[in-house]
Amino acid sequence: MARGLAASQSQRLFERACARIPGGVNSPVRAFQAVGGSPRFMDRAQGPYLWDVDGRRYLDLCMSWGPLPLGHADAAVVEAVCRAAARGTSFGTATAGEVELAERIAEALPSVESVRLVSSGTEAVMSAVRLARACTGRSRVIKCAGAYHGHADAFLVQAGSGALTGGVPSSPGVPEAVAADTLICPYNDAAAVEALCAAHPDGVAAIVVEPVAGNMGLVPPRDGYLRALRRVADGAGALLIFDEVITGFRVGYGGAQQRYGVRPDLTCLGKILGGGLPLAAYGGRSDWMRQVAPSGPVYQAGTLSGNPLAVAAGLATLERLRQPGSYESLEAGGQAAAQALDQAAAVAGVPCAVVQLGSLLTPFLCPSPPADLDGVQAVDRAAYARLFQEMLARGVYLPPSPFECCFLSLAHGPSVLEELAAAAAGAFAAVATAPRDGGRP
Ligand code: PLP
Secondary structure, three states: OOOOOOOOHHHHHHHHHHHHOHHHOOOHHHHOOOOOOOOOOEEEEEEOEEEEOOOOEEEEOOHHHOOOOOOEOOHHHHHHHHHHHHOOOOOOOOOHHHHHHHHHHHHHOOOOOEEEEEOOHHHHHHHHHHHHHHHHOOOOEEEEOOOOOOOOHHHOEEOOOOOOOEOEEOOOOOOHHHHHOEEEEOOOOHHHHHHHHHHOOOOOOEEEEOOOEOOOOOEOOOOOHHHHHHHHHHHHOOEEEEEOOOOOOOOOOOHHHHHHOOOOOEEEEOHHHHOOOOOEEEEEOHHHHOOEOOOOOEOOOOOOOOOHHHHHHHHHHHHHHOOOOHHHHHHHHHHHHHHHHHHHHHHHOOOOEEEEEOOEEEEEOOOOOOOOHHHHOOOOHHHHHHHHHHHHHOOEEOOOOOOOOEEOOOOOOHHHHHHHHHHHHHHHHHHHHOOOOOOOO
16 A cells, blocks of 8 residues: 555455455455455445445456356345245255256256256366266376366366376475376367377376366367367267366356367356356266265265255356347357457557457457467466556456456446446556556556
């Protein structure tokens, strides 16, 4: 805080938070470390807007990182949650809503014949991999550099020095033996996956992939990439796991598997499935899923799994999304937002590749759209930090990291996107005139 200026409520809360919560936040990227400045503490939200504790309003392009395709505090979702809460917040028993949600998931994603509800995407992917290991009797999994599948040990491993390199932990605390079973390849490179499988003839349990990469910014699959992964998995006797925690119900009601016409063995869902409450799922072929306890020996359980509030929010969200026109509206909003950012960058002369797919988009501050993590490294991080701050000053909340997706919702209608265009014009103009000192604003 600059000396002489009164601290905002957010700044005061952040100081208190830092004394009691590591880094002052309960999930790292919220701390604004990639963009500088003090994180805003939010007080309430409605539709496409957030209000912070100082009463400032922001047009939200982060949208809680993806679970809110209807917008904040959607009336039908709030009503469903309130109704459920009045009947009891948790029973620790089976409920009718869970059955309905499982049926809805199977209708939307025919590959998910049987499904288990859990409470977070991390749990979903961790459990799917345990199942794949149990079903194949193998330990190794292949994941892509720059992919995020939650914070289970097996996934906190990043690329080493090439496609055939075994994993090294990217976080202290991940045992080397666990990391060694995680093999890394570049995204969008099926030949690298094939080579890894060939280099480990004693077996790979699973190929785990975000079918549309969303955790290094938005990187869509190249033509044929997902089909090639299906073929490689079949050839290697490995399970193909689609981590659709972001893409499920987002890039289409049937997720990326429907959009690209590739059927995985197991699918992980989260985010939208819980409509803003903690809910996720993993599922797939019923012969694999029958191995999960209590019908089989693969143990997995959860006190709050299938929580009735979360199930109610999820069902209300899916009910709206499956109405005709939902995805056309999300796509139109995504295109308009991408165009607004693209045009603002072009007018200001700031190199920016805006990548958009449906209601997901990322303004990569580099000249051309990346295809993998190496390409993503070309992003000008300092310029993104400046863009973030300039947008924030104009009342737009971008994701506080250059390596994330922006998420839109049905509440981001034309007038909201005009506000975005106006803010982007000013913000990109300011980025263009900022000194190139590599520092943060
Ligand atoms: N998988 C993907 C693709 C994700 O984007 C995320 C979170 O962003 C996860 C898994 C982990 O989900 P959660 O944060 O609910 O544990």
